[in-house]
Amino acid sequence: MTYRHHGLTSMALFTVAVFVGLAITARHSWLATAGYVAINIVAALGIAYTYCGKCACRTRHCSHFVIGKMADWLPQRPPGPYTRGDYAGMLLSAVAVFVYPLPWLWAAPVWLAAYTGIFLIATLDILLAVCPRCKNTRCPAARWPARKRE
């Protein structure tokens, strides 16, 4: 599998985890579900703008495809070193998506295990199989050109 296959696989896994979160919030109330939908939209835009917006390979080499394209559609930012604000925007967005459904998941251990397990596998897939080959050299997780991109 190339790093693009892993990039797509990890995005698919995150999508499944989000649907698990939506399913559990839907058992509680439509308001909780609407909140999670809103969090996901804002977080995706937040990551695309604060982090992917400065990535020089977002247009042609993004292994996650969708998020790179989103960054292209948003107001353009010149590639450059990431600031603390950029890191904070990316991390807060990702944490918000993960944390929001947890209060409802605590009451359903099997769903909680599925949710956290899928999130963990997707994150490891990125860290172990995508980041080593990613050309975004300004990202601290990228290890290019230490390993040749496929």
Ligand code: SF4
């Ligand atoms: S390679 Fe990473 S930082 Fe660059 S656009 Fe894709 S997801 Fe964003």
